Amino acid sequence: MMIDKPTLVQAIMTKLELELSNAITAAETARLAATDDESAAETQYDTLGLEASYLAHGQSERAELIKQQILQYQKLVMKTFDQDDEIALGAVIELSAPNKHKTIYFIGPSAGGLKLCLSAGEIFVITPQSPLAQQLIGKFQFDQINLPGHNQRAGTCSEIVAVY
Numbered sequence: 032m033m034i035d036k037p038t039l040v041q042a043i044m045t046k047l048e049l050e051l052s053n054a055i056t057a058a059e060t061a062r063l064a065a066t067d068d069e070s071a072a073e074t075q076y077d078t079l080g081l082e083a084s085y086l087a088h089g090q091s092e093r094a095e096l097i098k099q100q101i102l103q104y105q106k107l108v109m110k111t112f113d114q115d116d117e118i119a120l121g122a123v124i125e126l127s128a129p130n131k132h133k134t135i136y137f138i139g140p141s142a143g144g145l146k147l148c149l150s151a152g153e154i155f156v157i158t159p160q161s162p163l164a165q166q167l168i169g170k171f172q173f174d175q176i177n178l179p180g181h182n183q184r185a186g187t188c189s190e191i192v193a194v195y
Contacts, residue, residue, distance in 0.1 A: 034123045034151050034195050036109050039137060042147050043156060044104050051097040058090035103140040112194045114172035120159055124167055125193035128178075133192065138164050167191070 065083035112122045124136045135154045143158035157164045166176045175188035 034135070034137075034149075034154070036111075036121070036123065036195070039123070039147070039149065039154065040104055040107060040109070040139075042149060043137075043139065043142060043145060044101055046145060046147070047097055047101050047104070047142060051094055051101065054090050054094040054097060058087050058094055061087035061090055100141040104142075107140060114194065116171070116194065118167045118170050118191070118194055120168075122167075123154070123193075123195040124191055126176075126178075126189045127192045128189050136163065136167070138167065 061083050065081075065087055107121060110116075110119075110121050112118070116122075118124060118138070120138050120140060122138050124138070125133055126136065127133050135152060136157050137154055139156045139158060141158060142156050143161055145156040147154045147156070159165070159168060163178065166178075170176065170191060172191050172194045174191050176191065178189050
């Protein structure tokens, strides 16, 4: 099964753009709440306006981070990997666990933790900084790895069954 990487990256960017829209809306809502007359402090213990301004600042920072992530995906150079290539940034990897359950991962520049449901199935985005990606980078198709957090007994290795 081949994964259409341009479609995958576009799906990631679409999800990030939705998150960006939500963060901008949340920041604007919090900013309006912070500057609203109803939020004016009536006593020294009344912190509603201050809390709203902190929230607005946090949401603005979140929006900036998401903008950076979208930019990273726009600049990502797509490479097609095959079984003779080392796994690196931009690779789609299919892992088969000892119970034969297969999971698909994409090593992206950011937005680790995103889960996408595409025609190829569920694809999990991981970043080079993640423990799993650190084990995968530099490996080849048919190599075996121990999944982070799993007991390293014999027979618990996952096999890299496909790299795209």
